[in-house]
Amino acid sequence: MKIELDNGQRVFQVVTSVGKQVFCNLHHLNNVIEELETHEGYFKIYHFWDNKAKRVSKKYLKEMFEANGIKMEFIY
Numbered sequence: 001m002k003i004e005l006d007n008g009q010r011v012f013q014v015v016t017s018v019g020k021q022v023f024c025n026l027h028h029l030n031n032v033i034e035e036l037e038t039h040e041g042y043f044k045i046y047h048f049w050d051n052k053a054k055r056v057s058k059k060y061l062k063e064m065f066e067a068n069g070i071k072m073e074f075i076y
Helices: 024-038 058-067
Strands: 012-014 021-025 043-050 052-055
Touching: 012 024, 021 024, 024 043
Parallel strands: none
Antiparallel strands: 012 021, 012 043, 043 052
């Protein structure tokens, strides 16, 4: 999987239960989750704020998708 990050947007990190990890922007998240073949509860999503990784909550992720007009196609 090859993703081109836009540093002007928030960067997310997806980490699976088997240690695979991918960095992406919000609009890539649906494709990343599908390509990693993860299931609910077997992956974590982090975002970077003040140069520190913070885990993303379900509520925060849902709000981010709604605010950007993107449909969330996975269950977190």
